[in-house]
Amino acid sequence: MQALIHDPAAPHRLRLGTAPAPVPAPAQALVRVAAVSFNFGEIAFGSPSEEPGHVSGWDAAGVVVQAAADGSGPAAGTRVVTFGWEGAWAQLRAVDTADLAVVPEEVDLGTAAALPVAGVTALQAVRRLGSLIGRRVLVTGASGGVGRYAVQLAARAGAHVVASVGGPARAGGLRELGAAEIVFGPSGMSGRVYGVLDNVGGSQLAEAYNRLEDGGVVQAVGMASREPTLIDFEEARTRVDRGRLETFNLSTPLGDDLAHLVDLLRRAELDPQIGWRGPWDKAVEAAEALLARRVPGKVVLDL
Template identity: 55%
Template sequence: MRALLVDRSAPGGLRLGTAPDPRPAAHQALVRVTATSLNFGEVRHGLDGAPDGAVLGWDAAGVVERAAADGSGPPVGTPVVTLGAEGAWAELRAVDTALTGPAPAGADPGALSTVPVAGASALRALHRLGPILGRRVLVTGATGGVGRYALQLARLGGAHVIASTGDPDAYGPGLRALGAHEVVAAPAAVGEPVDGVIDLVGGGQLVDAYARLAERGTLVSVGHATDTGEAFPYGAFFGDQGRHDRTLTTFFLLACTDLAPDLTRLAGLVASGELDPQIAWRGSWERAGEAVAALLGRRLHGKAVLDLT
């Protein structure tokens, strides 16, 4: 099969070549991939740690070519969105059926391919906040792929949505169009306390966002764009300062083994137009080096999609 192979001598660290066809386990379907979307984390960290010749990739959309031998998952011919730790950047992918969601027939595979990491991370993070109808929800790093899905899903869930971005003047109109009621430059600029935070930045912004939590509020740490640690001031976790019972929590998406229903739900919302996948770059996988360079250069605010043509 053809695949994007790790090759540090090539532009972007990837070249189009050939690799052995995957051999699915009994609980895995064999999927013919038609589109894949890139994530900053897999490009920034995955390529650095992978050997030459490896086939990476988390997100892919395609069609089931061989159903799982154990009878789980969708049948042959079903359009699907898939998630895994590797293997998305290839014509064929062996993927766990628990991480494979049937998608509407006729939907754009490129749009569907943005769903797994960005959409599912946003949805699972919002689940961790609990009911959000009528509550104030802050999303930090709102211009990224996860952030843009989180804004839309929070607005659909009835929350008062606050987006945090480093340049509100440039990105404010677009974020408001996605569902943000307010756009601020940083968590410290938020006025009234918030009931929930989806943090995609880490570092000092996570610390400041936690300080804005209302009583019984929850902060879900999802992303770590700053690549720096968090230093909380003395007293940040005292419970007698008027805001007791606050929670800071994390999760790991690939440890969530029951994602198929979430992937299907999100794919349906994208296909119907209720969610905008926010594709910022799209092209043939022969141009993967361009997409990687744009991601690493922080020139994309939204998703990068590769069509396997």
């Protein structure tokens, strides 16, 4: 089968080539992939253990061609969106039935492919902040894939959303998604916030932590800055009273959360904010645009 394979000598270590077709385990469905989505983390950081020819990728949507042998999951012919820590960037994917959701006919498969990691990360991170009704929430890296979902989902949860972006060019469309305020970095924000969904790390995470109100919480989600975070807790102690800083990790399986997000798509109550879409033979171009922060939202590749 054709696949985007790991090639250490290729740009961004990606090359369209061939790979063996996957053999599904009893609790896995075999899916013919129609579209995949890139995430910043899998492109920027990859995995040091990848061997040449390895098929990476977290997000894919397509049609089941072989139902799981154990009887779990949907029948052959069902349209689905899928998640896994590898194997998405290929014509065929074997995926655990607990990590997929059915996609109705009225939802485009490419649109659904943009959901798994970014959408569910935002959903779970918002959920971990607790009740947000009437509370002020800062989303850093709000123009990215996770950030644009987080703005929407936090606003749906009743929050007053402060969207932090790198500059005016990155702010487009965020007010329409639910942002009540737009700032250019946490240092440009006035007042304090109850919650922070941080997608940037580095100095922005440190500054955001210092902006918490009493009892507030930070979910440290991403590291788009690729910088370590240094927090002077002695200084912070004078500025933050009982604030919490929590490291976010995605909780799996994702099937139920994916089904919830697909339903929001179906009802036109969630916008995946696809900022780049094209054929998968343009994967290197897409990766370059994503890493250079030229993409507002998600990257989707059609097979």
